Amino acid sequence: MATREDDGQTEDYLFKIVLIGDSAVGKSNLLARFARDEFYPNSKSTIGVEFQTQKMDIDGKGIKAQIWDTAGQERFRAVTSAYYRGAVGALLVYDISRRQTFESIGRWLNELHIHSDMNVVTVLVGNKMDLKDTREVTTAEAKSVAEEQGLFFIETSALDSSNVVAAFKMVVEEIYRILS
Numbered sequence: 001m002a003t004r005e006d007d008g009q010t011e012d013y014l015f016k017i018v019l020i021g022d023s024a025v026g027k028s029n030l031l032a033r034f035a036r037d038e039f040y041p042n043s044k045s046t047i048g049v050e051f052q053t054q055k056m057d058i059d060g061k062g063i064k065a066q067i068w069d070t071a072g073q074e075r076f077r078a079v080t081s082a083y084y085r086g087a088v089g090a091l092l093v094y095d096i097s098r099r100q101t102f103e104s105i106g107r108w109l110n111e112l113h114i115h116s117d118m119n120v121v122t123v124l125v126g127n128k129m130d131l132k133d134t135r136e137v138t139t140a141e142a143k144s145v146a147e148e149q150g151l152f153f154i155e156t157s158a159l160d161s162s163n164v165v166a167a168f169k170m171v172v173e174e175i176y177r178i179l180s
């Protein structure tokens, strides 16, 4: 969904962005941190909202990022096509301390490509970078996979806020760059 609406003052863009990735990698907390500066130490899938709209300013243009979060259905591999429909951006999240969530990237990319445009801007997000002592995926390896797959890449921590804004900005700026 990339529409321009005229509210009489500025031109606004509305970008639909989806959060995808295995269960418990921190998708809902990344959104909570970004949209409300909140964090839930023991969150269950119930904190997921359908989507959250966040206003951002890129190049002096008002941009509304409509960020979709799952309600935990990824646990059952049951993310529906309605979730992906119209998405122009995606944050594909894994947990740097759980290698298995990194191994799932290919499956998520397939899902994304089946259900949406081939050219949906995708950022690979290695979350929980605060868990240095239990890291199972190096930055270098993730970077090289991202390059191979044509993805942008960033590491974040929803816990200590590192790079959270930067991750969302990265996807929005790139979509904007393509459209303008």
Ligand code: GDP
Binding pocket: 022, 023, 024, 025, 026, 027, 028, 029, 030, 040, 041, 042, 043, 044, 045, 127, 128, 129, 130, 131, 156, 157, 158, 159, 160
């Ligand atoms: P989701 O299933 O992908 O939406 O994951 P959640 O956002 O529900 O997070 C799953 C668990 O990981 C929760 O207990 C969070 O508190 C925790 N968590 C999320 N982000 C981080 C992070 O950046 N660092 C750490 N240490 N824990 C996190």
Ligand code: MG
Binding pocket: 027, 028, 029, 044, 045, 048, 069, 070, 071, 072
């Ligand atoms: Mg969630």
